[in-house]
Amino acid sequence: MQNTKEEIKFLNGPQSRSKDLWFVIKITWQFIKGFRTLHFAGPCITVFGSARFKEGHEYYESARSVSSKIAKLGFTIMTGGGPGIMEAANRGAHEVGGKSIGCNIELPYEQKPNPYVDKSIDIRYFFVRKVLLLKYSYGFIVFPGGYGTIDELFEALTLIQTGKILKFPIVIYSNKFHKELMEYVENLILNGTISPEDKQLFLVSDIEEEIVEHIRMNSILPFGLRTKKTAWWLLGEQKIN
Numbered sequence: 001m002q003n004t005k006e007e008i009k010f011l012n013g014p015q016s017r018s019k020d021l022w023f024v025i026k027i028t029w030q031f032i033k034g035f036r037t038l039h040f041a042g043p044c045i046t047v048f049g050s051a052r053f054k055e056g057h058e059y060y061e062s063a064r065s066v067s068s069k070i071a072k073l074g075f076t077i078m079t080g081g082g083p084g085i086m087e088a089a090n091r092g093a094h095e096v097g098g099k100s101i102g103c104n105i106e107l108p109y110e111q112k113p114n115p116y117v118d119k120s121i122d123i124r125y126f127f128v129r130k131v132l133l134l135k136y137s138y139g140f141i142v143f144p145g146g147y148g149t150i151d152e153l154f155e156a157l158t159l160i161q162t163g164k165i166l167k168f169p170i171v172i173y174s175n176k177f178h179k180e181l182m183e184y185v186e187n188l189i190l191n192g193t194i195s196p197e198d199k200q201l202f203l204v205s206d207i208e209e210e211i212v213e214h215i216r217m218n219s220i221l222p223f224g225l226r227t228k229k230t231a232w233w234l235l236g237e238q239k240i241n
Helices: 002-011 015-038 060-073 083-095 126-134 145-160 179-190 194-201 208-223
Strands: 044-048 076-079 100-105 119-125 138-142 170-173 202-203
Touching: 015 083, 015 100, 044 060, 044 083, 060 076, 060 083, 060 138, 060 170, 060 202, 076 083, 083 100, 100 126, 100 194, 100 208, 119 126, 119 202, 126 138, 126 145, 138 208, 145 170, 145 194, 179 194, 194 202, 202 208
Parallel strands: 044 076, 044 138, 076 100, 100 119, 138 170, 170 202
Antiparallel strands: none
């Protein structure tokens, strides 16, 4: 709870210069912590989705299956490290011998890492976590979720649209769940607030084979990814086995 109060105070307006400087130092340490942990994680695909879906739910099982197939391509599966879709994705990778990482956000209520992550890192600030997820990912798969999931989706689309990051694949799972969201996107196009070609920045699909092929064609081939490379340690980075 102390971390949350600290962040609220920071976002509440100007503080003393010393307090703002100290906050920046703590932010910098959070980035260093993330860099050290994730540097040798291997190329990641990040899976987003609700923490509220339980084992046996169609979206849980779909996330588990899709993630296992993505892991077989040689990708590390990265999630928020919690339950629901996050657990399902990490579990899918774990079950086929793939790498599995949880990049958890510290919240007032405790969220324990799910049992299927090989490595979990706790990040204090949402914006630091977002940067890390983007930096180490070569694609996003977005399953049904809430505010946080939609936030991650549209921030990534904005960065691609504005040329701040290289275009990389974003897959939105479930036409049924996201039907109204896609209608909203069409309305944006109709009103001229985005361009028609911006709709090409993502794929909406329920077909696992199509999703896997989309990731393969738009991540592995364009970026020339390799599944193995020699690792060198400079700052005590932790290799994920």
